[in-house]
Amino acid sequence: MSSRNMTIMIIVALLVFVGSNSLYVMKETERGVLLKFGEVVNPDIQPGLHWKIPFVNNVRKFDGRVLTVDSQPERFFTQEQKALIVDSYAKFRVKDTTKFYTATNGEEARAMGLLSQRINDGLRNQVAVRTIQEVVSGERDQLMIDLAELLNDVALTELGVELVDVRVKQIDLPPDVSESVYRRMNAEREKEAREHRSQGQELAEGIEAAADREVTVIKANAYRDAEQIRGSGDAEATRIYADAFNQDPEFYSFTRSLKAYQESFQGQGDVLLVQPDSEFFRYLKDSQGGK
Incomplete structure (x- = not known):
């Protein structure tokens, strides 16, 4: 191979190298910043084909879709100092690319870790001002609304992300108190069952007494009516006998x-x-x- 051909190949390789490092594509699902010696010079790169100066400019791309951060279950205490294990998750997306890059160095895992800490802190504060009944059912929806409003400003200011939603997946009692709570609930249910049974027994006795009284009254009335009918029948029979025997007293004496x-x-x-x-x-x- 001649030196001329070698020179041409080297030039072509240099052009390919410079071209590949000068052009880049930003997708619709991505967000990115253009850096110049590490300083952000374009915080909002639009989707499409762009160019940059090799060795001077650098491009950091982030996922622009809605992402999910799944926090680890944490133990929180309610207003009456009852422990709860709360498992939550949040939906977020990159909003301020400059703030996101400077706060997390463009690392999604780091952003999720920081956001998870803030969610747990917010949950701890929200749970601490509510009773266990309010956390579990009464004000659960309101708790998540208040938490989302509070964390959205913090997340945007500190991390450059927009908090789309915060949800509590599950609320459990710690294992060390579940048994005692179960026993107390069981005792309360047994007490309620005894009350219902005693009320039912009292009602049953009242119904039975009323039925017995009604039976006694019915029997007494029936016996009275029967005696009256029997007396009337005996009187009628006696009258008939008397009328029959008076027609021939001697025959009656003979048959007797x-x-x-x-x-x-x-x-x-x-x-x-x-x-x-x-x-x-x-x-x-x-x-x-x-x-």
């Missing part, structure tokens, strides 16, 4: 004597001692009854 004879001599070993001229043998002596 026969019935007395039948009942007196039912057993084979029965013995009856009476006077022969007793009234008992009236119809045995004379079928006409002495007439």
